[in-house]
């Protein structure tokens with residue numbers, strides 16, 4: 001079987017690395033999606049363990065279609081009865097971009113018709129009541145290239161099960177996981193978030209450090225499929241549980257000016273079984289004091305779009321700049337859509353990466369080299385001392 005994992009733009013390479021690390025074969029990437037090979041075990045394992053992917057889709061067919069007839073024939077050629085029992089519900093959804101077949105509702109109808117025709121031949125039925133488990137059929141058409149897939153996940157993989165309530169502008173868990181990867185959070189790290197909101201960054205970091213798979217607390221659509229072998233999920237969940245580490249040096253501290261946000265973070269950490277690793281406290285970022293020890297600061301400040309107005313956000317960036325001076329062993333990471341973040345923060349990032357927070361194009365600003373005085377306006381922003389090693 002070939003699988004497709006859609007990702008947020010900018011996280012394709014990291015997701016591919018993660019899948020290779022888990023041990024999947026033939027991992028390849030393209031814009032916004034990652035592919036790999038596997039069987040039912042890998043289907044379950046990817047759902048349970050993948051931190052950055054949005055969902056796991058099973059690829060059933062791939063062909064070119066410039067007409068509805070091409071689409072119909074391509075879909076009918078798939079061995080649908082291998083996947084669908086006669087009572088299963090099989091709704092169809094998808095999207096089309098830069099293609100001759102641009103009407104999504106028409107494509108949906110044609111695909112449904114082709115599946116029904118194929119199943120009618122096999123089951124000798126002219127009517128399908130669709131009263132059984134749902135097997136969601138998903139299609140994508142890009143430049144006339146069609147992919148027909150089954151959604152094995154159901155709810156998106158960012159729904160881990162620990163964040164029933166989110167704050168005002170929460171980060172998607174999959175994006176938070178990507179940022180944590182880029183910040184090289186490890187089992188022994190000390191991680192800070194001075195504006196933690198619902199605590200997503202720290203909870204995700206702690207789960208990763210402890211080895212808690214993101215999908216351990218939830219169920220997946222394919223578990224209910226008639227064709228899915230029993231015991232596979234039980235085995236994979238057991239294997240995932242065996243990866244949980246008890247004694248780790250990881251610690252985290254989260255602050256927010258909003259009392260409700262602090263309480264929410266605590267609740268979320270508890271639900272994720274990492275509350276013993278994270279300390280949350282109400283604190284204004286103006287009072288932030290960094291520890292002397294090595295630490296990683298991750299922050300998703302207001303962008304001046306939804307939470308604060310632009311000027312107030314800019315003032316926060318200035319404060320962040322003052323409270324996080326370059327220091328050996330310290331690294332700082334910020335995500336924002338504000339194009340002039342570096343100007344207000346006061347230093348040019350050592351590295352930046354384009355990431356999308358929902359529809360918002362953002363930059364992830366990374367500061368990890370040790371600086372010796374000067375700011376980037378003063379052109380004396382030389383890197384000094386040993387470069388922080390991200391091993």
Ligand SMILES: C[S@@+](CC[C@H](N)C(=O)[O-])C[C@H]1O[C@@H](n2cnc3c(N)ncnc32)[C@H](O)[C@@H]1O
Nearest residue numbers: 170171195196197198200256257258284285300
């Ligand atoms: C974009 S949200 C962070 C969302 C968070 N990453 C999450 O996933 O829920 C920004 C947070 O900054 C907090 N905040 C605003 N001004 C602050 C200040 N002066 N000091 C500390 N926190 C502040 C807000 O209360 C809000 O929770």
